[in-house]
Amino acid sequence: MSVDDEQIGKNFTRLRGDLSQKEVAELMRARGFRWSQATVWSIEKGERPLRLSEAQAVVEVLGQPFFDLTADDGEAVVDAWMRECSNASKALEAAVDRFEQARMQLALTYRHVEGKLRRKHEDGGGWLRTTVEDVVREHRERDRGDESLMGQFVDANDPWLIAYNETIEKEYPSGERPAAS
Known part of the structure; x- marks a missing residue:
């Protein structure tokens, strides 16, 4: 080249x-x-x-x-999206850390004021029992769309789309999203 x-x-x-x-x-x-x-x-x-x-x-x-x-144009575009994935992954990790830190601080605060709270504050508004996985699942349910189309693309033989679809299948092995808890 x-x-x-x-x-x-x-x-x-x-x-x-x-x-x-x-x-x-x-x-x-x-x-x-x-x-x-x-x-x-x-x-x-x-x-x-x-x-x-x-x-x-x-x-x-x-x-x-x-x-x-x-890089040529194609390589440059692929590289830009790879960098975007890397940056998004780092941002996601930071968000998970902030979420866990907030839950811990809520729990520590909650134990000191437990008997003095109004009804809406009972159980920390549900956040004390909410996991990162719960948040991700809710996001998937809200933003993924029809589960029958999830991860399915026009060219089912494309090796790159197959790799992407495999990650979707790991998340939803039965092909359907789990029921909301």
């Missing part, structure tokens, strides 16, 4: 994310390169080639793998 300056420029634009062209130029100047905002603009438009030493510094400054700078 041959990657031209225009493709590298498109990837550069995508990889810099929320950083402005001026900010990238400043970061590169701090590494000893004589860059301006116009340099970044020229590279992004494919009008100026990116030298190898510059490319190495750029990926370090942007915190991105070198491969992403030279």
Whole structure:
């Protein structure tokens, strides 16, 4: 596969994310390169080639793998969705930690005020008995749609969709969502 300056420029634009062209130029100047905002603009438009030493510094400054700078459009899209999955997974882990911490704090608080609560606060509003799995199951029930269509796509022979469908089947081995508790 041959990657031209225009493709590298498109990837550069995508990889810099929320950083402005001026900010990238400043970061590169701090590494000893004589860059301006116009340099970044020229590279992004494919009008100026990116030298190898510059490319190495750029990926370090942007915190991105070198491969992403030279990826073709298909690879770039797949890589972007892989990063999104990774970021979503980290956010989900953080949310689980916050949920468990909140439940623990609720339990600790509840034991000190138990006899002084109104009816709506009995049992911590149900949260003390709610697990992460309960929350996920409720989400699936609410947002998944018709279970007969769950995880089913038009091309049942596509290996990537098969892998995705297998994860759905692990969650719902009978093909139906569990009854709400």
